[in-house]
Amino acid sequence: MHFYCAECGKKYPIEGLDYQCECGGLFKLHKEDGEEITTTVTLGEVKTPILKRKLQGKEVYLKLDYMQPTGSFKDRGAFAMVNKLKELGIKEVVEDSSGNAGAAFAGYCAAAGIKCNIYLPESTSPGKIKQINAYKANLVKVPGTRDDTAKAIKKAAEKTYYASHVYNPLFFEGTKSIAYEIYEQIGIPDYIVVPAGNGTMLLGVYKGFKEIGQLPRIIVVQSKNCSPILSKFKNQPAGEVKPTAAEGIAIGNPKRIDEMIEAIKESNGDIIAVEDDKVINAQALLGEMGIYIEVTAGAAVAGMLQYFTNDYDPNLKIVVPLTGVGLKK
Ligand SMILES: [Zn+2]
Known part of the structure; x- marks a missing residue:
């Protein structure tokens, strides 16, 4: 399994720190025939009625x-991505969602023993982050606008794996x-x-x-x-x-x-x-x-x-x- 650029086709390893191609293109996932993600981390996913x-x-x-376990369909994506990252030995991730995706990653990372840092705008309402707190994710509150949070996460992603529900194709492999x-x-x-x-x-x-x-x-x-x-x-x-x-x-x-x-x-x-x-x-x-x-x-x-x-x-x-x-x- 590897990532490749949707624009220029360049290959990238899944476990690397690149979350998009140097040409600016977004990643897609390549799998060999019959290759699937090994799943060892579970929170009791269900086939929903x-x-x-x-x-x-x-x-x-x-x-x-x-x-689903954390209360939204985003668990499908977090389940697939966190399982693959666990298999690849990733120990720590950053993500930037205050909503359902943040809760899903925080929950699955807790189950996997992966350190999870969630970047949020300082203005995010406490109600939204209650669930993420319960999973003991590290909350990084960024002063300013959503754009400031986007800048901060990109800075953090230079050193720590960016488990993005938008950039990382493993998420769609789950959903x-x-x-x-x-x-x-x-x-x-x-x-x-x-x-x-x-x-x-x-x-x-x-x-x-x-x-x-x-x-x-x-x-x-x-x-x-x-x-x-x-x-x-x-x-x-x-x-x-x-x-x-x-x-x-x-x-x-x-x-x-x-x-x-x-x-x-x-x-x-x-x-x-x-x-x-x-x-x-x-x-x-x-x-x-x-x-x-x-x-x-x-x-x-x-x-x-x-x-x-x-x-x-x-x-x-x-x-x-x-x-x-x-x-x-
Ligand atoms: Zn490219």
Whole structure:
């Protein structure tokens, strides 16, 4: 297994400190035929249930992906990456997510005995970091903006392994497992509706179904307040980025935007943006059914309801992954 540059093809070892190519290209993962990640570190990952439910008259398959050990689908990525890093003898990592990815890495690193440093903007709310604290990760609070945190993490990554959920392709190697599970549970869906910020779910879904050999149409949901992927996909000028309730997908400048757009196009998919109130209503709608999701996860539900407003067909198999549990904040 090794990394290679998506632009120039140069090879890089997985255990090295480079997290992108010297040409600026992003890494992809190369595996030999049949080569898999050896897994010795576990927190009790599950094949998450899929529930058929009717939402406002539309039948959907809800994939309860918040039922992973740290409460979000990000565990799929952290599980794969931390296991590979453990095998390669990596002792310490840095990562920069205050949300579900940070919690997933902190949890899996705790299980693996790998020292985990999470870089956060100083302004991050205490509620968000409670879980990361419980896993005894080292929190590095960076004064200033998110950009200052990005600069600080890049400095730290010169000396310590950058276990990034965006740059490191091992993460997508993990998130793709959701596609295999869906395939086992209901076959190839007609549509899968996924929320996207950095695209960790979207690219995992794409990679998994691509390996299986058939892509469902991928409908990507962004927040109206932060929709760079939609703007680029539709060749529109980038809109202003404003705060949104769906903070887990509020990424103004996603690194893998071109890869995401290719994936959507290849699947004959589409992309839409939803208003905050629709996201919050969607969270409430599921709550009334006994399903408690985080606000960001409501974006996919709201997107599904919005996308299939006029042309809903009861024969369609539509899957909506629910990305994070509501108990976190
Ligand atoms: Zn390159």
